Amino acid sequence: SSPVRPLPLPSPSSGDGDIHEDFCTVCRRSGQLLMCDTCSRVYHLDCLDPPLKTIPKGMWICPKCQDQILKKEEAIPWPGTLAIVHSYIAYKEAKEEEKQKLMKWSSELKVEREQLEQRVKQLSNSITKCMETKNTILAHQKEMQLSLDKVKHLIRLIQAFNFNQALLETEVRDVRVQDATLTAVTPGSAASPGSNPVEKQKLENSSVSSKQEEQQTGGAAEGDDSVQPNSTVLTKCPGGGVGV
Numbered sequence: 001s002s003p004v005r006p007l008p009l010p011s012p013s014s015g016d017g018d019i020h021e022d023f024c025t026v027c028r029r030s031g032q033l034l035m036c037d038t039c040s041r042v043y044h045l046d047c048l049d050p051p052l053k054t055i056p057k058g059m060w061i062c063p064k065c066q067d068q069i070l071k072k073e074e075a076i077p078w079p080g081t082l083a084i085v086h087s088y089i090a091y092k093e094a095k096e097e098e099k100q101k102l103m104k105w106s107s108e109l110k111v112e113r114e115q116l117e118q119r120v121k122q123l124s125n126s127i128t129k130c131m132e133t134k135n136t137i138l139a140h141q142k143e144m145q146l147s148l149d150k151v152k153h154l155i156r157l158i159q160a161f162n163f164n165q166a167l168l169e170t171e172v173r174d175v176r177v178q179d180a181t182l183t184a185v186t187p188g189s190a191a192s193p194g195s196n197p198v199e200k201q202k203l204e205n206s207s208v209s210s211k212q213e214e215q216q217t218g219g220a221a222e223g224d225d226s227v228q229p230n231s232t233v234l235t236k237c238p239g240g241g242v243g244v
Helices: 063-070 081-184 197-235
Strands: none
Touching: none
């Protein structure tokens, strides 16, 4: 069994120290003894009637003192009894004051807890709203990125089209310059007429055209010569007019 310890109260003010007996009142043996707070008797827990299993809390009065109180007899004179009673009263007052402080502190903690719970609820709502706003912003950002990619692709297509158009115009301009250069070249120039197939074809076409023009010019001249005698003959015809 656990050791029996007296209640932590101030010792009697008689100046004689602890006046409790050293042996159990029932069995007259030493050991772990429970002291009465109103007399000098001590008891084993097992020697009490009924026996105790644990040390009682607070002030404890032995059975004999209880009987004397019930019989309204004078208690055994003990110089430290009054001091113990006052100490017990002070102890109870201190405990009651401590209890009040603890209850007040508990109430304050309860109020603070409610405030913290309310604050946590507000923070949770704020976090939820922030997450919703974040998701909305991310969705808008994704849509804007898709639109931006489409615009970039369209710009690349326009740039490619403009580049191809400029390249085509450059090629056409180069061909025109080349044609003008070939047209301006004379037979006595340093460039050989047959060196370029295009120039050769153009020269052949020019020669054929010149020959055709000469033939047409010669045919027209011969036709004029053949017509003039006939017209002369017709004018000399005796009919006075031109015969058809």
